[in-house]
Amino acid sequence: xxxxxxIWKSINGNxxxxxxxxxxxxxMVLITLGGMVIFKAQFDKSNSVEAREEYTxxxxxxxxxxxxxxxxxxxxxxxxxxxxxxxENAYVEFFAGNMGARYSMEERMExxxxxxxxxxxxxxxxxxxxxxEIVKAGENGIPVVVVNQDVVESGRISFVGIGRYDLxxxxxxxxxxxxxxxxxxxxxxxxxxxxxxxLKIMVLISQEADSNGQNLLMSGIREEIGSNRALEDxxxxxxxxxxxxxxxxxxxxxxxxxxGQDEVPDILVCLTEIYTTCAYQAVxxxxxxxxxxxxxxxxxxxxxxGVDKEVIYCTISMDTxxxxxxxxYALSEYLDVEHVSEYFSVxxxxxxxxNVDSYDRGQDDEx
Amino acid sequence: xxxxxxxxxxPLQTKLIVVYCLTALLILVVNLFMYRNINSMLHRLDQxxxxxxxxxxxxxxxxxxxxxxxxxxxxxxxxxxxxxxxxCQDYTAQTEWLSDAVTSxxxxxxxxxxxxxSARYLEFTDLAIEAKRGRNVEKYRTxxxxxxxxxxxxxxxxxxxNNEQFKSNSANYNMLxxxxxxxxxxxxxxxxxxxxxxxxxxxxxxxxITKPLKSLATVANQVAGGDLEVAVLEVDxxxxxxxxxxxxxHMIISIRNYIEQxxxxxxxxxxxxxxxxxxxxxxxxxxxxxxxxxxxxxFLFNTLNAGAQLAMMEGADRTYEYVQNMAxxxxxxxxxxHDSVTxxxxxxxxxxxxxxxxxxxxxxxxxxxxxxxxxENLKLPSMVLQPIVENSVNYGIRGISxxxxxxxxxxxxxxxxxxxxxxxxxxxxxxxxxxxxKANLKESDISSGxxxxxxxxxxxxxxxxxxxxxxxxxxxxxxxxxxxxxIRIPL
Numbered sequence: 001x002x003x004x005x006x007i008w009k010s011i012n013g014n015x016x017x018x019x020x021x022x023x024x025x026x027x028m029v030l031i032t033l034g035g036m037v038i039f040k041a042q043f044d045k046s047n048s049v050e051a052r053e054e055y056t057x058x059x060x061x062x063x064x065x066x067x068x069x070x071x072x073x074x075x076x077x078x079x080x081x082x083x084x085x086x087x088e089n090a091y092v093e094f095f096a097g098n099m100g101a102r103y104s105m106e107e108r109m110e111x112x113x114x115x116x117x118x119x120x121x122x123x124x125x126x127x128x129x130x131x132x133e134i135v136k137a138g139e140n141g142i143p144v145v146v147v148n149q150d151v152v153e154s155g156r157i158s159f160v161g162i163g164r165y166d167l168x169x170x171x172x173x174x175x176x177x178x179x180x181x182x183x184x185x186x187x188x189x190x191x192x193x194x195x196x197x198x199l200k201i202m203v204l205i206s207q208e209a210d211s212n213g214q215n216l217l218m219s220g221i222r223e224e225i226g227s228n229r230a231l232e233d234x235x236x237x238x239x240x241x242x243x244x245x246x247x248x249x250x251x252x253x254x255x256x257x258x259x260g261q262d263e264v265p266d267i268l269v270c271l272t273e274i275y276t277t278c279a280y281q282a283v284x285x286x287x288x289x290x291x292x293x294x295x296x297x298x299x300x301x302x303x304x305x306g307v308d309k310e311v312i313y314c315t316i317s318m319d320t321x322x323x324x325x326x327x328x329y330a331l332s333e334y335l336d337v338e339h340v341s342e343y344f345s346v347x348x349x350x351x352x353x354x355n356v357d358s359y360d361r362g363q364d365d366e367x
Numbered sequence: 368x369x370x371x372x373x374x375x376x377x378p379l380q381t382k383l384i385v386v387y388c389l390t391a392l393l394i395l396v397v398n399l400f401m402y403r404n405i406n407s408m409l410h411r412l413d414q415x416x417x418x419x420x421x422x423x424x425x426x427x428x429x430x431x432x433x434x435x436x437x438x439x440x441x442x443x444x445x446x447x448x449x450x451x452x453x454x455c456q457d458y459t460a461q462t463e464w465l466s467d468a469v470t471s472x473x474x475x476x477x478x479x480x481x482x483x484x485s486a487r488y489l490e491f492t493d494l495a496i497e498a499k500r501g502r503n504v505e506k507y508r509t510x511x512x513x514x515x516x517x518x519x520x521x522x523x524x525x526x527x528x529n530n531e532q533f534k535s536n537s538a539n540y541n542m543l544x545x546x547x548x549x550x551x552x553x554x555x556x557x558x559x560x561x562x563x564x565x566x567x568x569x570x571x572x573x574x575x576i577t578k579p580l581k582s583l584a585t586v587a588n589q590v591a592g593g594d595l596e597v598a599v600l601e602v603d604x605x606x607x608x609x610x611x612x613x614x615x616x617h618m619i620i621s622i623r624n625y626i627e628q629x630x631x632x633x634x635x636x637x638x639x640x641x642x643x644x645x646x647x648x649x650x651x652x653x654x655x656x657x658x659x660x661x662x663x664x665x666f667l668f669n670t671l672n673a674g675a676q677l678a679m680m681e682g683a684d685r686t687y688e689y690v691q692n693m694a695x696x697x698x699x700x701x702x703x704x705h706d707s708v709t710x711x712x713x714x715x716x717x718x719x720x721x722x723x724x725x726x727x728x729x730x731x732x733x734x735x736x737x738x739x740x741x742x743e744n745l746k747l748p749s750m751v752l753q754p755i756v757e758n759s760v761n762y763g764i765r766g767i768s769x770x771x772x773x774x775x776x777x778x779x780x781x782x783x784x785x786x787x788x789x790x791x792x793x794x795x796x797x798x799x800x801x802x803x804x805k806a807n808l809k810e811s812d813i814s815s816g817x818x819x820x821x822x823x824x825x826x827x828x829x830x831x832x833x834x835x836x837x838x839x840x841x842x843x844x845x846x847x848x849x850x851x852x853x854i855r856i857p858l
Contacts, residue, residue, distance in 0.1 A: 017575050024568045025393075028561050032397055035557035039404050042546050042553075055470035061479075091469050093476065099527045111520050114487045115480040 060088070062331055063095030063112040065105050066123040072300040073273050073320060074123070077147065080324025081121065088332045090118070092324075109133035113140050119331035124149035124159065126212055143334045145327045149213050158330040160323055160344040164213045168220015170316055170348055171269055174295050175201060175221065176228045178267055178313050179235050182293065198236040201225075202265035204254070204275045207241045217271065238265070242275060254278040258286040266292060267313075273298040276315065280306040299351045307356045314352035322346050375604035379576065382606065386572045390565045397561045401554040408547050415536050415543065421464070422529040426522065428458045429485075433518045436492045440499050440511055451496065455489060462486075474535070477528040481521060488517040579608045583615060595623055651831055655748075677726060689726050692719045707832070710777065710786070711743040713752045717775065720753050724760055732760060737776040742784045745856055748832045754825050755788045755852050763792025763850050779858075786854040794843040795850050803841060833857060 276296030764771025
């Protein structure tokens with residue numbers, strides 16, 4: 001205060017020397033302080049980028065292991081699982097998916113067991129190595145939920161997905177509907193005089209996938225079609241095994257259908273997302289739009305576009321998010337009370353030309 | 368004001384030291400500030416890749432455990448076992464700093480996984496070692512295979528984490544290097560600004576210090592140029608310059624007073640001298656008057672005596688002329704009581720005198736004159752020529768056996784007027800001439816009734832009148848060769 005008073009006195013006293021000296025020194029101090037403030041701001045800015053953000057900490061850690069983490073289908077399932085996990089204070093991760101080396105599902109299972117995660121969500125595929133890993137996880141006290149396709153006798157605590165037989169029935173119903181429509185159109189063309197050739201229906205089945213699941217699915221389809229008396233003599237149901245042992249082979253196998261055989265099927269029933277997408281592109285490429293119809297699986301953006309353009313008659317999809325939610329729910333429930341339902345059924349729905357727009361929106365919202 | 372006075376009163380040396388220290392201090396503070404900035408930035412740079420270094424060490428340590436385990440399983444030496452336990456200890460210590468929390472941060476989850484897997488890995492390696500020691504071949508193989516598989520997984524995990532961290536660290540490094548450049552600019556700007564302000568400050572303070580010195584120099588120059596009427600310097604500091612300025616002010620005032628005193632005393636002296644001169648003049652005047660007064664009665668006595676003799680011997684006509692001349696002579700004497708007369712008047716007086724003498728000495732004196740009439744108006748002191756002629760008569764031609772003659776001539780030569788009175792009498796020796804000129808005649812040298820003192824009076828008056836010494840000259844060729852008196856009158 002005394003100092004300020006002195007300065008004020010000097011200023012009042014018109015002491016130019018004192019005033020200028022004071023101003024210059026103040027200027028220097030201000031410049032230095034300004035520099036400090038700028039530096040501090042810059043320092044904090046870079047600090048805040050560098051410093052570990054306030055990450056949320058979770059009580060539980062669930063590993064999710066699928067054959068293709070990047071696929072839309074699994075991304076959607078993961079989103080559902082993550083949302084559910086957040087609510088239950090559990091973190092769900094595509095486990096060991098982002099590593100230097102590419103690991104198989106069983107290797108990833110092994111890592112997850114070694115890393116002592118709280119729970120594992122694994123895409124069900126019916127082969128021994130994976131089953132063994134599920135058993136091993138159980139032995140290590142890590143609960144495993146199998147999703148999409150069941151792995152029997154593995155000691156998994158729960159299965160989340162659609163029953164293969166039910167799914168087959170849905171396929172069958174859609175196939176019958178389409179076949180009826182097509183026959184009707186053909187009859188109209190021929191004035192009902194000649195029933196003509198049988199309608200060729202081809203179900204694309206995987207060479208790799210477990211025979212159990214596919215058999216169940218096929219029997220569902222056959223059951224449904226067989227129950228339709230009107231179509232009894234007019235259709236020919238066939239299966240085609242797609243070689244998806246290696247990368248990119250599925251696409252080649254599907255193209256072979258259009259090129260190699262004398263008669264290209266009238267209806268293609270695709271049981272996976274990738275088959276649907278490949279068939280859709282092949283129909284366009286081989287100029288079979290309106291001649292060969294597709295019944296697809298899952299409703300990715302491309303598939304919805306196909307439905308919209310009527311290249312794909314309809315696609316059978318399921319509530320993927322619900323699937324993810326169920327997985328996390330099952331694990332948490334098991335960890336909490338050591339008991340959980342063995343089977344969670346996921347809602348399925350059919351996307352066709354009429355309702356594709358509404359699903360469009362629904363899907364977007366979820367994303 | 369007080370603060371300024373405080374500064375102003377400091378000695379010059381202290382002032383300069385204060386200015387230097389102040390500016391140096393300011394620069395030091397700014398430097399410290401910049402040093403601190405850069406230091407903290409560098410520290411941060413050092414910290415950036417620490418996590419990578421740690422992970423590399425962890426990886427090396429893991430390799431150590433694996434190699435030592437394999438080594439022991441191969442050789443079963445005590446050394447290998449010691450190395451194994453040592454590397455296990457190292458590795459465990461290194462996994463300590465790994466996070467074991469499950470968070471939304473991928474790196475932290477990876478750390479947690481590495482930590483968990485490491486614990487499991489070490490379990491297997493321990494089991495393998497134990498089985499080897501217990502010679503359980505089947506088990507140690509199984510365990511070592513398990514451990515090796517895990518070792519590969521952990522290695523990959525560490526590499527992945529290292530990679531992840533390297534990515535984010537690189538991003539941080541970029542951010543930091545941008546910041547560093549930014550700080551560099553800020554530092555440079557601050558430094559330049561402060562240096563600029565400092566220079567201004569120094570200039571200002573130095574100017575403030577030297578301002579009185581400059582004005583002192585200016586005033587001193589004026590004084591040196593002779594202008595003492597300069598304004599008194601304003602002094603508001605107590606430093607050396609202030610002291611010198613004050614002393615200078617005092618000096619100027621003292622000089623002024625001194626000069627005033629000097630002027631007054633000179634004036635007084637001048638007045639005194641003037642008075643002295645006046646007095647001298649008056650004295651001379653008095654002396655002159657006295658000498659003139661001395662002549663009159665002496666001569667009057669002789670002439671009256673001659674007049675009486677003439678009156679006895681001759682008739683009235685000649686007496687008349689004689690008395691007339693005598694009257695003129697006296698009239699002149701009475702009239703010419705003032706200082707100067709014309710040459711013409713003096714010559715007339717000489718004529719009267721010669722006439723009177725010729726009357727007195729029966730025409731013994733042959734008087735001739737040759738006058739340059741243009742010089743008749745020359746001014747000269749009165750009663751000058753007559754005493755000279757009288758001297759020529761009394762000491763030159765009286766008593767000679769031949770015919771006495773006196774020649775008086777006035778002529779112009781070398782820009783001066785000359786009056787020459789020459790006789791053909793007995794002459795005069797050099798010694799006597801010198802005595803006459805110096806007024807050193809003894810009583811014995813002067814015959815009674817002589818007019819010797821009168822001649823000296825003439826010489827003195829001529830010298831005084833013309834203010835020069837060479838105005839009067841007596842010359843004689845020798846005995847019986849006559850005498851010449853020459854008066855040189857400057858024109």
